[in-house]
Amino acid sequence: MFIEKATDMLIRRDNDLTENDITPERYFWSRRSVLTGLGAGGLAAIPGASAWGKIVGAFQKDATASDEKQTPFESATSYNNFYEFGTEKTDPGAVAPKMFAPGPWSVSVGGECAKPGTVALEDLIKPHAQVERIYRLRCVEAWSMVIPWIGVPLAEVLKRFEPTAKAKYVAFVTLNDPKQMPGVRTPILDWPYREGLRMDEAMHPLSLLAVGAYGRDLMPQNGAPIRLVVPWKYGFKSIKSIVSIQFVEKQPLTTWSTMAPREYGFYSNVNPDVDHPRWSQASERRIGEFLRRKTLPFNGYADQVASLYRGMDLKADF
Amino acid sequence: MRRIKRLTWIVGLLPVLWLAVQFFDGGLGVNPIQALTRSLGDWALRFLLITLAVTPLRMLTSLGWITGLRRTFGLITFTYACLHMLSYAGLDQLFDWDVLVKDLLKRRYITIGMISFVLLVPLAVTSIDGVIKKMGAARWRALHRVVYAIAPLVVLHFLMMIKAGYDRPVLYGLVAVALLVMRLVRATMRQGQDGTSSI
Numbered sequence: 001m002f003i004e005k006a007t008d009m010l011i012r013r014d015n016d017l018t019e020n021d022i023t024p025e026r027y028f029w030s031r032r033s034v035l036t037g038l039g040a041g042g043l044a045a046i047p048g049a050s051a052w053g054k055i056v057g058a059f060q061k062d063a064t065a066s067d068e069k070q071t072p073f074e075s076a077t078s079y080n081n082f083y084e085f086g087t088e089k090t091d092p093g094a095v096a097p098k099m100f101a102p103g104p105w106s107v108s109v110g111g112e113c114a115k116p117g118t119v120a121l122e123d124l125i126k127p128h129a130q131v132e133r134i135y136r137l138r139c140v141e142a143w144s145m146v147i148p149w150i151g152v153p154l155a156e157v158l159k160r161f162e163p164t165a166k167a168k169y170v171a172f173v174t175l176n177d178p179k180q181m182p183g184v185r186t187p188i189l190d191w192p193y194r195e196g197l198r199m200d201e202a203m204h205p206l207s208l209l210a211v212g213a214y215g216r217d218l219m220p221q222n223g224a225p226i227r228l229v230v231p232w233k234y235g236f237k238s239i240k241s242i243v244s245i246q247f248v249e250k251q252p253l254t255t256w257s258t259m260a261p262r263e264y265g266f267y268s269n270v271n272p273d274v275d276h277p278r279w280s281q282a283s284e285r286r287i288g289e290f291l292r293r294k295t296l297p298f299n300g301y302a303d304q305v306a307s308l309y310r311g312m313d314l315k316a317d318f
Numbered sequence: 319m320r321r322i323k324r325l326t327w328i329v330g331l332l333p334v335l336w337l338a339v340q341f342f343d344g345g346l347g348v349n350p351i352q353a354l355t356r357s358l359g360d361w362a363l364r365f366l367l368i369t370l371a372v373t374p375l376r377m378l379t380s381l382g383w384i385t386g387l388r389r390t391f392g393l394i395t396f397t398y399a400c401l402h403m404l405s406y407a408g409l410d411q412l413f414d415w416d417v418l419v420k421d422l423l424k425r426r427y428i429t430i431g432m433i434s435f436v437l438l439v440p441l442a443v444t445s446i447d448g449v450i451k452k453m454g455a456a457r458w459r460a461l462h463r464v465v466y467a468i469a470p471l472v473v474l475h476f477l478m479m480i481k482a483g484y485d486r487p488v489l490y491g492l493v494a495v496a497l498l499v500m501r502l503v504r505a506t507m508r509q510g511q512d513g514t515s516s517i
Contacts, residue, residue: 075348087483143349188483259482278425278479280417287348291412299362 055225056212059130059150070134071145073214075287076154080221081139082240083188084174084181090308091183096220100180105225111171111246114162120157121225125211127160128152132215133208135231137238138270144284148214153292155203158245161241163199170202171195172228172239189255195239196252197230198310206231207300220275232298232305234268265318269309270299274318319383323390330394333361334401355405362398363472363490369395370469370497375502389445392465396442399435424446427478437464466501469494 082092085100107124110116130150138144158170176192178184184191201207208229211218218224223240230237236256246252256264263277272282272295283292298305309317337357340346344352348498369391372384421428441462444450450458473494477487 079348083482087481089349111319143352186483274425278427280421280424285349285410287349290351292410 003007004285045125054217055125055255056150056215056217057130059132059212062132062134062148068134068136069226069286069288070148076147076213077146077219077221079215079287081141081235082183082221082223084176084191084241085181085221087188089092092221095182095281098226099182100241102175102180102220102225104135105243107226107242107245109161109245111248112164112167114164114246116161122212124157124250125152125209128156130211131208133206133229134229135206135208135229135232136299137229137231137235138295139236140193140236140264140268140276140281142279142281142284142295144286144293144299145299146286147213148215149208149210150215151210151229153205154207154228155205157209158202158247163247166249168199169218169248169250171244171248171252172195172197172242173244173246174239175241175243179195189259191293193255194253195228195237195253196248197228197237198251198308199247201230201305204305204308206304232269232301234264234270236264237268267314267317269305269318270295271318273297273316274315276278319386323387326387327394330365330391331397333357334398351405351409355402355410358398358402358405359476362395362402363476365391365395365398366469366472367490367493367497370465374497374500377500391497392445393442396438396445399438402434413517427475430471430478431475434468434475437468437471439467441468456498466498469498 016175033318045307049302078093081089081090082096085092085095104120106118107121108118130152132148132150134146134148135149136144174183174193176184181227199232210223210227210229211225213219213222218227223238223242226242227240228242251266253262254266257266257268270281275281285292296302327494337346337354341350341354344350346357371386372388372391376382376385405411411421422432423429430435441464444453444458444461453461470491471485473491476490480487
């Protein structure tokens with residue numbers, strides 16, 4: 001554990017994080033342990049407590065990272081779309097750290113696979129080497145960030161459950177807990193939040209099951225304790241706080257495309273040529289920059305993922 | 319009255335100062351241009367509703383003098399509408415006319431916002447001191463009834479740009495409807511009165 005932490009810190013030195021980035025979360029953790037009556041020992045001292053808060057271990061730095069400037073930790077944790085905590089961009093950062101304390105977390109994996117089961121978060125992650133991936137994140141609302149995620153390749157995790165030939169899609173579900181998530185108390189969306197990927201998309205090496213970012217565990221507003229990151233699709237596809245992963249034969253219903261099918265497709269690949277009815281997707285504002293930049297097809301990952309969609313009309317299947 | 323008007327202008331434009339300070343010191347968050355545009359739009363709608371509240375307020379209270387501020391409130395509304403547009407067209411899109419024209423034609427909420435703005439222009443121009451006399455009060459009043467169409471259009475513009483969670487535009491919409499219905503009630507009552515008196 002200590003060795004892990006030490007390497008963690010050594011590695012962290014390469015990041016452009018400052019002390020300012022790190023301090024708030026430390027305060028947050030100490031406050032959390034007091035608030036929940038866990039005492040000075042914190043979460044680690046409590047038997048059966050969640051692994052959340054110490055799930056990120058040693059991880060391999062992203063060697064393929066672009067030289068694009070990373071979005072500061074403060075920005076990535078204060079400007080979020082996570083309607084479970086409110087519809088304003090600032091709501092998740094303000095609300096989630098106070099209200100959301102996932103207890104022992106497990107993910108139910110099932111459907112068309114040989115080895116279904118409900119797996120504790122740490123058991124889901126432990127068998128795999130953690131990697132850092134610095135990805136562009138393009139929101140459908142035409143803003144973007146660059147985030148250093150930490151996680152494990154989704155494909156490696158999925159393979160353990162031995163999906164059958166019938167498994168054509170993977171369906172994901174977010175936690176739906178009115179006690180911790182004030183947003184789900186009103187039917188703004190059809191809760192719980194659902195997302196899905198085609199099997200080949202899920203098995204693509206870029207698809208990441210993230211448990212951390214910025215060298216530490218995910219913050220609640222970023223989808224703690226475990227979320228999906230699919231960098232070539234609009235941000236809403238990268239579902240947060242996952243409690244269920246199901247292999248299915250038919251294309252699963254997904255929250256936004258059910259609510260407004262004209263505005264959000266199942267695929268929702270970043271595509272500057274297919275406009276959202278209410279705004280252009282041709283350009284985006286990178287958070288922290290004054291000038292807009294051109295949006296790239298597949299968010300700049302076209303050379304790696306465009307082949308998945310060969311022969312498809314991406315204007316019809318947007 | 320002149321002094322009260324001047325004070326109304328100063329107080330009415332304080333949010334601009336506050337937004338400007340926040341814009342430069344980071345108070346508007348990590349996407350300040352969007353926050354600025356939206357906040358200016360919010361203030362335009364708020365002052366539009368304040369303008370529309372003057373007449374009902376006079377009907378219900380003895381604050382007759384407040385009518386003298388109605389034009390000032392209207393002009394403050396127009397100022398915010400201009401700043402809102404400038405923030406979007408200038409700061410957000412850097413006057414990229416190609417994009418702006420496409421947005422205007424394709425995005426219905428922008429079309430509706432633009433129609434509202436265009437309708438506001440003659441109201442603002444004819445609210446300058448002295449124009450009423452030239453136009454004649456009756457024609458002036460007839461022209462300014464256009465505001466009854468602008469208010470619902472602006473609320474619709476707000477409603478259409480939101481993805482989910484409509485509490486705020488609905489709240490503004492209810493206020494707008496209430497203010498318009500009060501006028502309708504008064505007009506019907508007056509008609510009734512006129513009818514009886516003409517007998």
